[in-house]
Amino acid sequence: MTPLGLYLPGTSPLHRVPAGWKFLALLSLAVLVLVVGSPLWLGVVTGMVVLGYFVAGIAPRHCWGIARLLVPMLGLVFAVQWWLLGLDSAAVVCLRLLAALAAANLFTLTTRVEDLVAAVERGLRPTRRFGVRPERVGLLVGLTLQAVAALSTMASQTREAQRARSADRSVSAFAIPFLVRTLRHADELGEALAARGVGDD
Amino acid sequence: MIEFEDVGHDYDDHAVLDGVNLRLPERRVAFVGANGSGKSTLARMINGLVLPSRGRVLVDGHDPAREGRAVRKRVGFVFTNPDSQIVMPTAGEDVAFSLRGRGLSKSQRRDRAAEALARHGLDGYAEHPAHQLSGGQKQLLALCSMLVLEPDVLVCDEPTTLLDLRNKRRFVERLEQLEQQVVLVTHDLELLEGFERVIVLDAGRVVADDLPETALKHYRALIG
């Protein structure tokens, strides 16, 4: 079970928008929610994102993973903010997070990573003359999204191993094996990429 | 052909390989040896992931130390851990990833990827999240992602160690069908059926190099 949604094949209008435009829209939305400070308008933006899920035809069961991640996190943020800064700011911060993360999740559900990577490479092509290598950036984007899936798999494996030894509440019984797994994964992944010729081009 | 000319390797002033001289023209070559005997180090030298401290390695006359790129085009590599070899979210994208920079269009890449998946026991898995495949399927995917590049040599470093018996058998079946030269590092003597040559390593040296039966007698005596 991965917390962030992976691509769900579909034919909805949202699926068919070119990846590059969708990515720009996502970035604009992230900027918008940072600029807008009214809870009402943030609520409207969040409502539009939710509408996007309906347009894309995403079944509720595919939102379970992200909901499990978002709800406790937002709950915690809301409580802390309310206590420190009052109800209004708490609502604003939480709506910002909710709108941005839900939109990012919707983006990954409706966009093939391959298409995003290609769009990033195409979009960055003019920066080549400044020494940027678009293929590398594209690869980085793809790997980052893949790493989220890999990390969450490793986290749940570590948690299972921890439970199996009934070390449920120990932080170090989770953190240390998780760190070791992560580092080993990074090392092995680097080697596998080199074997596939990454770095040779 | 793969050649090792008086190859040695040190990690922190400690020799883990020494005096290795081998010419490997056979289609099926295996390395066996205890943990730490230097098998992985030797295997990684074939595609330049590890460069020898002494001597040199040649693949069809190309030295990985100087022509890494040309060598990696010829040599595919399957590692032990299936989870670490997948770089894209879906099986199809992962195979297509291998074809980057080959001047193919997106749809050509996608077609070739689907074709490769179908050929190696993953028919219909192109859209499947790679991390939700079983261990054995992931290892087949790693194999696919290498084979789609049509290497002349496939090096596998204990590719079945983390697989269950059924998945192991499946993987081995695929290996047997390959036309390519296969260099296999393994602990599992069951995999050596059909191999033409088995090389036994001990503490960084070749201690036996023979037909499987004879070499394995040596190996069994060694680990006795």
Ligand SMILES: Nc1ncnc2c1ncn2[C@@H]1O[C@H](COP(=O)(O)OP(=O)(O)O)[C@@H](O)[C@H]1O
């Ligand atoms: N990156 C490294 N740094 C230091 N020592 C290493 C490294 N990789 C392997 N070794 C050491 O080199 C020896 C041979 O390792 P390896 O080639 O992995 O053997 P095998 O695959 O036969 O188990 C071992 O003693 C191992 O500890």
Ligand SMILES: [Mg+2]
């Ligand atoms: Mg090894």
